[in-house]
Amino acid sequence: MLRPVSLFFALAALSVATSCGDGGQTSQNRASAPPLTLEEQGRKAFAACAICHSVKDPGAPGYTTMVGPSLFRVAGAPAGHVSSYNYSNAMRESGLIWDDATLDAFIENPQMIVPRSRMAFAGEKNAERRAAIIAYLKTLE
Ligand code: HEC
Incomplete structure (x- = not known):
């Protein structure tokens, strides 16, 4: 009975992890802005x-x-x-x-x-x- 629920959470966690990856990409782009003097x-x-x-x-x-x-x-x-x-x-x-x-x-x-x-x-x-x-x-x- 619990299995589909944990599968749902596993998928949710996976999609969060994927969007975190995107976030990392964005902040990497931001890091290439000129550094502070x-x-x-x-x-x-x-x-x-x-x-x-x-x-x-x-x-x-x-x-x-x-x-x-x-x-x-x-x-x-x-x-x-x-x-x-x-x-x-x-x-x-x-x-x-x-x-x-x-x-x-x-x-x-x-x-x-x-x-x-x-x-x-x-x-x-x-x-x-x-x-x-x-x-x-x-x-x-
Ligand atoms: C809690 C308050 C306080 C903080 C925080 C503080 N100061 Fe001061 N500072 C003073 C006081 C009071 C004097 C005057 C000391 C005396 O007459 O003995 C002074 C004096 C000075 C002087 C000498 C100024 C002169 O006209 O000769 C310098 C330079 C200075 N502080 C730099 C700094 C820097 C840079 C920082 C941060 C990293 C800092 N202070 C943080 C209170 C502070």
């Missing part, structure tokens, strides 16, 4: 930073200070680069210039590079994601 990947990864950091010009009308300073034009700037932001003494006195190496080290482990920094972020441990974020930061001119 490093900067675009960084813009996405920056979501983890955007909860605390604006990327807007702090001098522009309507700018509101978030938990952290704006990262507008941070690449190449000295630590504590937003004059209206109340940095920790640790950050202000670090003497760092934000180049590729210092940004990479800070994003990987903020407390290691600037002990007692107020940036409450454990660090981005993935080197590729850090490189993408830094590439994105350099576009903020």
